Amino acid sequence: MRIGIALGSNLDDRLALLRSARKRIQSFHEDSGPFLCSRIYETAPADCPPGSPFFLNAALEMSSSLPPLDLLAELQRIEHDFGRPHDHGFHTPRTIDLDILYCDNLAFRLADLELPHPRIFERPFVLFPLIDICPDRILPGKSISIRQQCDLTYATGLSSQDLPKPLHHF
Secondary structure, three states, rough: EEEEEEEOOOOOOOHHHHHOOOOOOOHOOOOOOOOOEEEEEEEEOOOOOOOOOOEEEEEEEEEEOOOOOHHHHHHHHHHHHHHOOOOOOOOOOOEEEEEEEEEEEEEEOOOOOOOOOHHHHHHHHHHHHHHOOOOOOOOOOOOOOOOHHHHHHHHHHHHHHHHEEEEOOO
């Protein structure tokens, strides 16, 4: 199964945290397909408390046979190991944030997980990294690709200061 994962960090050594998280996530990858990494983008905090530090964001795509809820538990373990409390609030600064974006063509909503992630198309800090790794992917329930959605988002007046800025390669 091809799985997309978003990574974000806006506390401590953001770049080192993203790279360490990538290495941990890569341990779940199986050789049935490539392990793809986007560039790392710097983005303004969205809906965070005033004065929150800028984020570094990236996306990965990998192959894994782990069921989505098992993968979610593994990602939450990584978040915990990197200092993110389990009872974190939404839109708060964080050492690491890991979200499953999609798992092949699965579409479902559970208490702990909704696939595909319901806010992918609302978040340039997710869309831009996804263009690096899967621009032509059409998510379940959608009729346009990641690239087409990003083009629409940009065309509707996203200011240049809100655009994710590529900084690093993994």
